[in-house]
Amino acid sequence: MLKHEIDPNKWIDLHSDYLFNYTISRISDREIAQDLVQDTFFAGLKSMKNFKGEASERTWLVSILKRKIIDHYRKINSKKGKAEVRMTYSGDENEGDWLEERVANPFNKTAESTLENEELSSAIYNCLDKLPKKQSDVFKMKTISNYETEVICNELNITASNLWVIIHRARTAMAGCLEENWF
Amino acid sequence: MSKKNKIFVACEEANHVCDKTQYKDATLWEKIKLNIHLIYCSACRKYTKNNNKLTKAIKDVDCLDDDYKEKMKKELEKAMKDAI
Numbered sequence: 001m002l003k004h005e006i007d008p009n010k011w012i013d014l015h016s017d018y019l020f021n022y023t024i025s026r027i028s029d030r031e032i033a034q035d036l037v038q039d040t041f042f043a044g045l046k047s048m049k050n051f052k053g054e055a056s057e058r059t060w061l062v063s064i065l066k067r068k069i070i071d072h073y074r075k076i077n078s079k080k081g082k083a084e085v086r087m088t089y090s091g092d093e094n095e096g097d098w099l100e101e102r103v104a105n106p107f108n109k110t111a112e113s114t115l116e117n118e119e120l121s122s123a124i125y126n127c128l129d130k131l132p133k134k135q136s137d138v139f140k141m142k143t144i145s146n147y148e149t150e151v152i153c154n155e156l157n158i159t160a161s162n163l164w165v166i167i168h169r170a171r172t173a174m175a176g177c178l179e180e181n182w183f
Numbered sequence: 184m185s186k187k188n189k190i191f192v193a194c195e196e197a198n199h200v201c202d203k204t205q206y207k208d209a210t211l212w213e214k215i216k217l218n219i220h221l222i223y224c225s226a227c228r229k230y231t232k233n234n235n236k237l238t239k240a241i242k243d244v245d246c247l248d249d250d251y252k253e254k255m256k257k258e259l260e261k262a263m264k265d266a267i
Contacts (some may be wrong), residue, residue: 008263012256017246024245034247038255045262121244142206143238144246149208168202175233178240 006051006060011041015058017140018125019065025118026069036072040065127177131170139165139170192216198226205238 016037023033043064051060128136138156141147142163149160158166192200197220203209204217221228247255 008259009214012252012259016252016255020247021245023253034251037247038258041255041259042262045259117243120240124244126242140246143241144244145249164199164202168198171205171234171237172230175237178237179233 006048006053007059008041008045008048011044011057011061015061016041017144018058018122019061021121021125022062022118023069025121032072036065036068038043039068084121123181124174124176127174127181130177131173135166135170135173138166139174142164142167190216190219192220194227195220195262198222201227201231201234205234216233240254 019037019040021056023036024030027033027036040061044061047112051057055063102141128140131139134156138152141152142149142157147155149163152158153160153163156163194211197217200209200213204214209217217231221231
């Protein structure tokens, strides 16, 4: 019954890091971001029938995630509404200036840097996807998850010099790929 | 041992040290050798420059913990079984 274009078994391997990065650039709380990613997968599973295969699996999942993020902000905003406190107006200009409206933008970075960061991380993940599986695995573990060399070697059953060769190839490929798409 | 103590290293080794430097895994002596190499090797200078750029770019990229992924996988599998 599963269409061949969509395969939830692979979702987590293929898309979870990408979705997580997408979320973390909008919600800086790791826990919440993780939950939202998980919610997205469940929601995706539920509405899999509606997947027409017009867009890629990732685009489709991102569109679900977007709704989840908006819903999240709605939810915290409605909580804020319950504790409405009126500030003293400092002047005519600020008439109607409620505490709610004064709350800082939930994105704690400037819009520009958020945007740039998000574009950069998606560029990086797109480049990572182009690498052979082994290279991207090792590269991710070493560079993004910051595992020790020994840990990776044990886990993947490779020697340290093996690892450095893989890292070298991955870095060369990544630099080339980002050169085209980003730098 | 004589190989290890050479001041002038081949590009291959220089690149290897450069990769290590990105993860702060290189020793002081290795770094000295790399820098001496960089003085006269423009190809490796370019590689080092790009490599540093890549490290800087990737610094802010985050990913999920493996444990959490495993947990998510299990729960998703369970949900899939329930759905079918």
